[in-house]
Amino acid sequence: MINQDIGGNRMPADGIGTAALARFDRDILAPPGLGHVVTAVGNDLVFSFAPHTEETAGFLAMFPGATVTADDIIAAHLQWAARARAHGAKAYAATIAPYGGTDMYSPEGDKAREHV
Template sequence: MEVQPGTPTRAIAVIGDSRVDGMGSTPGTDRRWTDVLARRPAARGGQALCVVNQGISGNRMLTDGIGTAALARFDRDVLATPGLGHVVIAVGNDLVFSFAPRTEESAGFLSMFPGSPVGVDDIVAAHLQLAARARAHGVKVHAVTIAPYGGSEMYSAEGEKAREQVNAWIRTSGAFDGVLDFDAVWRDPAEPTRIRGDLHMGDSLHGSDAGCAALAESVDLSLFD
């Protein structure tokens, strides 16, 4: 649904997977991290910001599966957003699924995600392509670090190494106008490969209401000025 705002408004479009889509938050209560983030600028006054959630559970950047891949749907779902000022890239499933252990328990789920496994270089290239396309459209682009998922059935040591490499690149490459370090917000100081127990829904993968709120409250609103 599109509405005509009564005051100058800038849109933030977030493209992502289940952690953006809101899996783990209470359904129907607008407690996804994007919902909480959208309420914060209104509370401080100033220019209105609307946050457009373009998360699809199971979505990937490079390969179709559950939903069209982020690279392919970017123009339609993100760049076509009226009043677009900022893009946030928050897709981590490519690495999670590529390195997930293939067991009897996970085989059925992983069969929904066809295509060849991808590595760190592939994820970096995909981020750079999305960033270039966003800037060509005249908007700023921000990247989200991939949060921990140790303890989930998708976890592997190889996947963890790849996650750490991608996160290090996101933080230090200078490729983005801003970084939302959700890994730092969620990771357990005692076990950095895992989400803090009070911030996930019980699956060690998706945030609870408290976890979503913690992500939203960590975002520096000055990034969107």
């Protein structure tokens, strides 16, 4: 089992580090013995829809760029699944965890999370 987890990471867009989608071949497909891929990524939505307040401004400045939408995340998941299957592995996607009660919460972000 290989766990390629980086806190604050994003899926289709760079953030704190290179986007997970850009690292997929190297980090997931390249190691020998791949049988299953489980994807549990959703920070893009949190950061894209977070309220910009004094408390969040400094943190959110680390995640520039266009808003990542639910459709962007769905497309990235489908791309991962297709790439994993082409490599002979089964692909699974985990539910994006709720984040209500945090400084990053917004109803729009939660709606996008639920859509995915």
